[in-house]
Amino acid sequence: MSAPFAQQIIDGMAALTLLISFALLAQHRMLSVLNWFAAQGLLLAATAAVVAYSSGEYELYISAIMTFLLKGLLLPWMLWRVIRKLHVHREVEPIMNSGLTIMIAIAVTLFAFHVVQPIEVTSDLMTRNSMAIATACVLLSMLMMITRKKAITQVIGFLAVENSLFFAAIGATNGMPLVVEIGIAFDVLIAALIFGLFFFQIRNTFDSMEIDTLNASLIHKDEDE
Amino acid sequence: MNFFLATLLTPLLGGLLLGVIRNPKSAAKLNILTSSLTFIFSLFLAFEVLGKDSVHAMQDWFYLDSYNVFLVSLTAFVGMTTTIFSKPYMQHELEIERVNERRMRLYHSMYQLFQFGMLLGFTSNNIGVLWVSLELATLATVLLVSLYRTPAAIAAAWKYFILCGMGIALALFGTILVFFTSSAVLGHGNEALTWSLLYTHASDLDPTVMGIAFCFLMVGYGTKVGLVPMHAWLPDAHGEGPTPVSAVLSGLLLNLALYALVRFKMLVDGSTHSDMAGHIMMGFGMISLLVAAMSLHKQRDIKRMFSFSSIEHMALMTFAFGIGTPLASFAALLHMTVHSLVKSGIFFTVGHAAQIMGTQKMAEIRGLIYHHPGIGWGLLIGTAAIAGFPPFAVFMSEFLLFTATLESYPWLAVPLLLGLLIAMGGLFRFVQPMVYGETAEHAKAVHVNMTPVYIHFALALLLGLAIPSFLSYWYHQAAALITGGIV
Numbered sequence: 001m002s003a004p005f006a007q008q009i010i011d012g013m014a015a016l017t018l019l020i021s022f023a024l025l026a027q028h029r030m031l032s033v034l035n036w037f038a039a040q041g042l043l044l045a046a047t048a049a050v051v052a053y054s055s056g057e058y059e060l061y062i063s064a065i066m067t068f069l070l071k072g073l074l075l076p077w078m079l080w081r082v083i084r085k086l087h088v089h090r091e092v093e094p095i096m097n098s099g100l101t102i103m104i105a106i107a108v109t110l111f112a113f114h115v116v117q118p119i120e121v122t123s124d125l126m127t128r129n130s131m132a133i134a135t136a137c138v139l140l141s142m143l144m145m146i147t148r149k150k151a152i153t154q155v156i157g158f159l160a161v162e163n164s165l166f167f168a169a170i171g172a173t174n175g176m177p178l179v180v181e182i183g184i185a186f187d188v189l190i191a192a193l194i195f196g197l198f199f200f201q202i203r204n205t206f207d208s209m210e211i212d213t214l215n216a217s218l219i220h221k222d223e224d225e
Numbered sequence: 226m227n228f229f230l231a232t233l234l235t236p237l238l239g240g241l242l243l244g245v246i247r248n249p250k251s252a253a254k255l256n257i258l259t260s261s262l263t264f265i266f267s268l269f270l271a272f273e274v275l276g277k278d279s280v281h282a283m284q285d286w287f288y289l290d291s292y293n294v295f296l297v298s299l300t301a302f303v304g305m306t307t308t309i310f311s312k313p314y315m316q317h318e319l320e321i322e323r324v325n326e327r328r329m330r331l332y333h334s335m336y337q338l339f340q341f342g343m344l345l346g347f348t349s350n351n352i353g354v355l356w357v358s359l360e361l362a363t364l365a366t367v368l369l370v371s372l373y374r375t376p377a378a379i380a381a382a383w384k385y386f387i388l389c390g391m392g393i394a395l396a397l398f399g400t401i402l403v404f405f406t407s408s409a410v411l412g413h414g415n416e417a418l419t420w421s422l423l424y425t426h427a428s429d430l431d432p433t434v435m436g437i438a439f440c441f442l443m444v445g446y447g448t449k450v451g452l453v454p455m456h457a458w459l460p461d462a463h464g465e466g467p468t469p470v471s472a473v474l475s476g477l478l479l480n481l482a483l484y485a486l487v488r489f490k491m492l493v494d495g496s497t498h499s500d501m502a503g504h505i506m507m508g509f510g511m512i513s514l515l516v517a518a519m520s521l522h523k524q525r526d527i528k529r530m531f532s533f534s535s536i537e538h539m540a541l542m543t544f545a546f547g548i549g550t551p552l553a554s555f556a557a558l559l560h561m562t563v564h565s566l567v568k569s570g571i572f573f574t575v576g577h578a579a580q581i582m583g584t585q586k587m588a589e590i591r592g593l594i595y596h597h598p599g600i601g602w603g604l605l606i607g608t609a610a611i612a613g614f615p616p617f618a619v620f621m622s623e624f625l626l627f628t629a630t631l632e633s634y635p636w637l638a639v640p641l642l643l644g645l646l647i648a649m650g651g652l653f654r655f656v657q658p659m660v661y662g663e664t665a666e667h668a669k670a671v672h673v674n675m676t677p678v679y680i681h682f683a684l685a686l687l688l689g690l691a692i693p694s695f696l697s698y699w700y701h702q703a704a705a706l707i708t709g710g711i712v
Contacts, residue, residue: 057413115437118433118434118437119402119405119433119434119437131405135398138395138398142391145387145391154387158387158391158394161391161394162394165394165397165398165401168398168401169401169404172401172402172405173401173404173405173408173413174408174413176353176401176418177414177415177417177418179353179354179415180351180354180356180357180418183353183354183357184353184356184357184360184397186357187361187364190361190364191360191390194364194367194368194386195386198371198379198382198383198386201371201374201379202379202383205374205375205376205379206376206379211383214376214379214380214383215380215384217376217377218377218380218381218384
């Protein structure tokens, strides 16, 4: 594969990743959010494989396989099982002011490109264009966490942030060293298991998956009424 | 070398073993044994490092210098005394059925895993592994905070998990940015994440990238330090979790986050040759100090009140590291040590007080000194120590910090002093009636063990009167290391 061609593929995948971040932000149905999240994981694994092939960093193949198994299959499957068990898979989550959210998202993306500009000129890696997109994805996933009111979609936002970070690592640096990559994957897996536990605890304790209900139990402790 | 491995592996093995022990009483004993062994090994380790300036272990994966060696021993020490405190405390919680035996197993196992994460973080020479271990310690404490499974505990743990997860994600992004520029200098491999190599090559790193990276690292690790405005998780996690957990959160985990931040500051300073990083830290520190000091006055829950005091003290250290002169760094390191000792001691006392009164509401805790003089005096002495009264070492470090501020940024001494005074007022406003006040009738007899508390306070007193020469040597060395990059 010649360098410009690989570059084009990677740029195309970066654009798709950004598109998925927007899609995640705008979805109302629980199952669609989950499907887009799974798609992001699969795309990420594919990107890692392409970068591995074009850069000759063989460690990245291992990362790609790990990503495929963990973020493309295992995590979406776990979340899917959880929402089945909690009977929330058909639920529709209203997003407050979705037009405004998308406007903010566009502004955030522009901001990310602006911030990253001075960084990109310092690198001669062919994947450096994706740095700005990765930054945008991180910020968009955080925006998703802010705009969502349900525990499960918040967690998907959290995992989308992790996905974007992984994208930043492969895009900007051809991947972190394998030891660190494995450590991060391990932490994400443990975090996902704990999240799973929490969903059931929240449901049993609060009879609701709304974050506002959770916070209400803390508010009375905060300050004088 | 071998002591290093022993220090690191003891809590890991202990944690795994505690995961299968069903009897809470023997588990508590094993918990103490594991932590004591860890502490003894860490002392040998410190002795080994003393005399050499730095020790590398397992090729370049682990690195001990004067900046982290005393923090390792401190972590192991507070970890040990906390297990001693936790034995009767958690036994009582079991008796009043706030926890069951299964959750006690989770508690002991996660406690040791948390210790492992802490020690791994402090000793790791790889900034990626440092991140992984901080996340590991966070995940372990999330399970500990939610231990009581009350609505408030679950909500607090969720908030802690989400906010710190967010923060730590930003820190990872900062780490990726550092790797982005360092891999151009040190090659695409583990060397580019090895702190000791990065430190010697700091001036080759791209200043623009390092500057942007520091902003992400500041917000990321700053969330974990508990700096305003990312502090929202801290009072909830401290208030709703079991008291031994509050003690190690305040006394140890916040230290690790600040430690990581300062490690990065050294790199950024060496790369940018400016005060940029220092000024950002000073800004966050000063604002956090003032906000925490004022929020302290509005609290009603005793553990939440003292958690705001923790934010205040972490803010002081952040501010001091931000000034970055040798004197300020010395003050910050001393403050880090004493704050860990005194604050965990206070949380032990508060835990017993809350058990005796059966509540954490300050309005219902009254007349401790009549019910249980040991606890009353403990709370009084601890508060005096943390508020910065001489002859305790907090006074020493705050005085040094004040001097350093006058030396470098005289006009900032005014808000600094103001913050300290407001916080002191808040502490005594609440503690005085709790200690003396009219006797409460609902007091219960509880088995308490005040020995760890007195040991902590005695050490704080000792450090205030005379700092041992080896410790001051380490402080001086570390302060020189921290200051080194700026010039």
